[in-house]
Amino acid sequence: MRRTALHDVHRRLGANLTSFAGWEMPLRYGSDVAEHHSVRKAAGLFDLGHMGQIDITGPEAAAFLDYALVGRLSAVAVGRAKYTMLCHTTGGVIDDLVVYRLAEQHFLVVANAANAPVVLAMLGEHSGGYTVTVTAADRALIAVQGPQAATIVGEHPDLRYYAIKPERLAGRDVLLARTGYTGEDGFEIYCENADAEAIWDWAAAAGAAPAGLACRDTLRLEAGMPLYGHELTVRTTPMHAGLGRVVALDKRDFVGAEALRAVEPESVLVGLVTKGRRSPRAGHAVLDPATGEKVGEVTSGAPSPTLGHPIAMAYVAKSLNLTKLLVDVRGTREEADIVPLPFYKR
Amino acid sequence: MRYTKDHEWLTEDEVATVGITAYAADALGDVVFVELPEPGTTVTAGDPSGEIESTKSVSEIYAPADGEIVEVNQAVIDDPALINSDPFGAGWLYRLRVTGGPETLDEAGYAALTAGDSA
Structure with missing residues (x-):
């Protein structure tokens, strides 16, 4: 089973570990209900190192993602993010993704852990004909979520919802994003694996309570956010899930366009x-x-x-x-x- | 105290007290609802005899022996979190007048069953 850079931290905290998408992940550290309330009332700290991270670089990175994904990624400004999906030619959802534009020619695609291999493979397949490089990235991801998140991580008034910027936290270089999956204000911190423990300890010392995958599920459900394998599957289209707005049907051509233009759920x-x-x-x-x-x-x-x-x-x-x-x-x-x-x- | 492979415990009395083990409670997570059989219900070992619902999932409670339910723990129905906080004490589920049933595990046998497994 794969382990994240924070595995020793979870062991030290006495986490109840579970097998999730091939990873050994903390399900909860103590009470999942208490962890849920921490995120709603203060701040929770999540290890999301299992999420798939894929770097897309090259002069045609934007044009390639416009073709491979359902959204219009070329319209995303540098330093901003977009919620989007990778669909099959049938229109069925292969995964829902958050895509950050880190530079004119560099995007970071974040996929669900269970789908990361298939997303990587399909992006590779679709990239033929584009001057672009598709690479799996091995970085850590730590989320600080809740009304106290900005007290812990810093206000960062320049960092709006669905934005990302390079930042130094706990003396480490990170990518700091204002995104999340809990329905609260919060941050997702992308960093080197070697820096993960220092950043985790820094956020924990500032008051973020370790929170496991069990409460992540109840938090996202309360926030009405879909979970792949539940609300989204290869048998459902974005339109079925009420997420038709993420599909830029007016794009000239993209994978799944024909099927998605015809969908009447x-x-x-x-x-x-x-x-x-x-x-x-x-x-x-x-x-x-x-x-x-x-x-x-x-x-x-x-x-x-x-x-x-x-x-x-x-x-x-x-x-x-x-x-x-x-x-x-x-x-x-x-x-x-x-x-x-x-x-x-x- | 005796144990079943379904993670129930029972006392070695004629009227046995029954609960779920700390291992099982930990695996379930925070219990939010418990349903128990009516007193007077006759159960056979291995039969579902109630259910425990946590935020994450639902599990059946299996009768650890044959017998008749003589009492249920109203406190645990009112406050299911007792199953997490004190699974071998205040979090007991029901009392069963034991009439028979299969061999159960002793403490060492149960420890062997759950060894090396993180719940």
Whole structure:
């Protein structure tokens, strides 16, 4: 199993380690609910060294990414970032990505850990004909997320949401980005593996509480953010997930263009709230309350630590004009209200 | 105290107290909901006899022996976090009048089962 540069730190902290996408990662250090609340109320510290980082360099880097990805990356200014996707020619999502423009001819593509090999391979395949180099990068990634993040990392008023800049933190050269996956203000710090422990210790000493992957999932769910393998799969298009806005359909040509121009989703991603104590979970059937017929499926669900009741996302038939649905929670039918996403907004 | 491979513990009494082990509680994470059988329910060893839901997942509680449920821990229903904070004490689940059942593990046997495994 692969280990990040912070593995010894996690061992020292007594983390509950889990196997995740081939990596041995901290699931939680103590209580996942307490870690969740730390991020909402103060600041949490995450090791994201498992995320795939791919450097795209060369004179045609922007033109290549305009072709390979669904967004218009050439329009991203140096020092800014964009949420985008790599799609199959069928329009199905291969991965959702954050792409930073580090220089005119240098982009950093950040992929989900489980998808990093396929993203790297497909970008390599699509790069034929472009003067561009696609290379896997081996850097650490540490996130500081929460309302106190700017107290810990520094205000950085010049660094807007979805921006990145070179910076010195704890005496180390880093790339400091104002991005995240928790629904809070926060930073993602890209640094050399050799510097990861120093930066982690520096942020922890300033009050950021170590937080594991368990709370990362409940935080992103409350923030209504999709997770690959749940809301996004190769069988769903960005439009299905309500993320059609990330696709620049007017681009001349890009991978998946033909399919994505023709997509008319029959299902739509909705937020569900239930009142019982048992939570809907991924895979549970969503039923029409009038007929009891299956009209959809839950993609993610958990008891929301912030809201105090279960929340879920589900794909349901678009033709439905309902405000209430039922979820089959392991044989018990729970009434669910359809609510707008996100469930939580800072 | 005896243990099952499904990570329940039970006391060696005629009316045994049953809970889940610290190993299991740690693997589940913060427990937010517990459902237990009604007193009077007859169970067979290995049968699902309730469920435990954490933020991350749901797990069934398997009866560690044959018998009749005589009491459930209302405190743990009201405050499921007791399962995390005191799995072998205040976080007990139910009491079972044992009538039979398969061989269970002693402490060394259970320790061997979970050795080398980070929960």
